[in-house]
Amino acid sequence: MKKTLALLTLAATATLLTAPAQAQFAKPDDAIKYRKAAFTVMGAHFGRIGAMVNGKAPFDAKAAAENADLVATMSHLPWSAFGPDTDLGDTKAKPEIWKEQAKFKQGAEKLQAxxxxxxxAAKTGNLDNLKAAFGPTAETCKACHDAFRAK
Amino acid sequence: MKKTLALLTLAATATLLTAPAQAQFAKPDDAIKYRKAAFTVMGAHFGRIGAMVNGKAPFDAKAAAENADLVATMSHLPWSAFGPDTDLGDTKAKPEIWKEQAKFKQGAEKLQAxxxxxxxAAKTGNLDNLKAAFGPTAETCKACHDAFRAK
Incomplete structure (x- = not known):
């Protein structure tokens, strides 16, 4: 029973991760380019918050809120682009993404949360709140990069 | 007087376009990578609307609204990444961007509008409204690509 449930979950997850990609990208390379672009934009805006959190840039509450909104928006985008046949090509994606789809999906949802x-936190306009939320978000990036992205 | 005003406008525009880039990107190549990524994400979501508008994909009102929101969000991002020293490198950006900054900024603002x-239009859930708004948006892409992007 447990095994059946696990298999059903895996199948459902696989469908979630693959169905949109097939519909949305003409070629696997388009999907790879898209997901890398989404990560690049997300990383740039997350980095700007990091600079404020780490004292490398002055705290600007409005900019922090805008950047954090963009990170939150972008956190939903890359995942549908890890569909079939997108494991090869110009990508650092590790095979584990397709072997451990439930774990991969969990990582994506953790980042989104x-x-x-x-x-x-950014909307409160308080740097301490921003700092408190920054670390756990950064950890979700690192956890997935360690598990699923080649160096 | 007219000339002075024109020069002042040009100076203000130049400041708008260059100041954030200097603050936000460690290297010109980072800015180039970022702006290309923002265009890639924008283009992918605009293309999904295009597929619905052109009958190549079934009309999905919810997806259209999500895609259009993403296009609107992304339409604000690339411009600060056309700062000094980002005319060279892995880019199709033409020198006209820096020579005709007022025109370039107008193009960006037209796209945003x-x-x-x-x-x-997408939020109305009506395909005809979506079609009516799609063409003028696509024209703003094309106008800037023709003027400012190398083939």
Missing amino acids: EAAKLAA | EAAKLAA
Whole structure:
């Protein structure tokens, strides 16, 4: 029973991760280019918050809120682009993404949850709140990169 | 007087276009990578609306609204990444961007205005409204690509 449930979950997850990609990208390379672009935009705006959190840039509450909203928006985008046949090509994606789809999906959802908290924290206009939410969000990036992205 | 005003406008525009880039990107190549990524994400979501508008994909009102919101969001991002020293490198950006900054900025603002209308049209849930707003938005893409992007 447990095994059946696990298999059903895996199948459902696989469908979630693959169905939109097939519909949305003409070629696997288009999907790879898209997901890398989404990560690049997300990383740039997350980095701007990081600079404020780490004292490398002055705290600007409005900019922090805008950047955090963008991170939260972008956190939803890359995942549908890890569909079939997108494991090869110009990508650092590790085979584990397709072997451990439930774990991969969990990682994506964790990022989305933390990014939403980051955006809420940024909206308070308080640097301490921003700092408190930044670390857990950064950890979700690192956890997935360690598990699923080649160096 | 007219000339002075024109020069002042040019100076203000140049400041708008260059100041954030200097603050936000460690290296010119980072800015180039970022702006290309923002265009890639924008283009992908605009293309999904295009597929619906052109009958190549079934009309999905919810997806259209989400895609149009993303296009509108992304329409604000690339411009600060056309700062000093970002004319060289892995880019199709033409020198005209820096020679005709007022025209370039107008093009960006026109896209932002049309993308906002597209997002509003998509929210009506009516395919005809979406079609009516799609063309003018696409024209703003083409106008800037013709003027400012190398083939």
